[in-house]
Amino acid sequence: QVQLVESGGGLVQAGGSLRLSCAASGRTLSSFAMGWFRQALGKERELAAAISWNGGTYYADSVKGRFTISRDNAKNTVYLQMNNLKPEDTAVYYCAAAAEGYIVVVLDEYDYWGQGTQVTVSS
Numbered sequence: 001q002v003q004l005v006e007s008g009g010g011l012v013q014a015g016g017s018l019r020l021s022c023a024a025s026g027r028t029l030s031s032f033a034m035g036w037f038r039q040a041l042g043k044e045r046e047l048a049a050a051i052s053w054n055g056g057t058y059y060a061d062s063v064k065g066r067f068t069i070s071r072d073n074a075k076n077t078v079y080l081q082m083n084n085l086k087p088e089d090t091a092v093y094y095c096a097a098a099a100e101g102y103i104v105v106v107l108d109e110y111d112y113w114g115q116g117t118q119v120t121v122s123s
Helices: none
Strands: 003-007 011-015 018-025 032-041 048-052 056-059 067-070 077-082 092-098 118-122
Touching: 003 092, 011 032, 018 118, 032 056, 032 067, 032 077, 048 067, 048 077, 056 067
Parallel strands: 011 118
Antiparallel strands: 003 018, 018 077, 032 048, 032 092, 048 056, 067 077, 092 118
């Protein structure tokens, strides 16, 4: 059974930065695609960034140029570096893993999910 545990969320002022981490256990995820989703209060969960097994990346237009997704397969960990944060980035951020391996943008195609970490950006 795969477990994903997110960390690194918190409260930050607009313009600030945070780095989220997603540590996996139970099996190695080097062949998996990984994604960072976010869900703001009252809104649907949306994909913010994804990375394929071989390092290809995808970013939602709303975060492009500000967020960077990366992975360290030796540590079985995925990161989301978030710079120049805006109040509209406030959400619970979820890490997800897809056995597919290549970039996955559809929520339902992810196989494993973390519990989420809250990111709050004050204006």
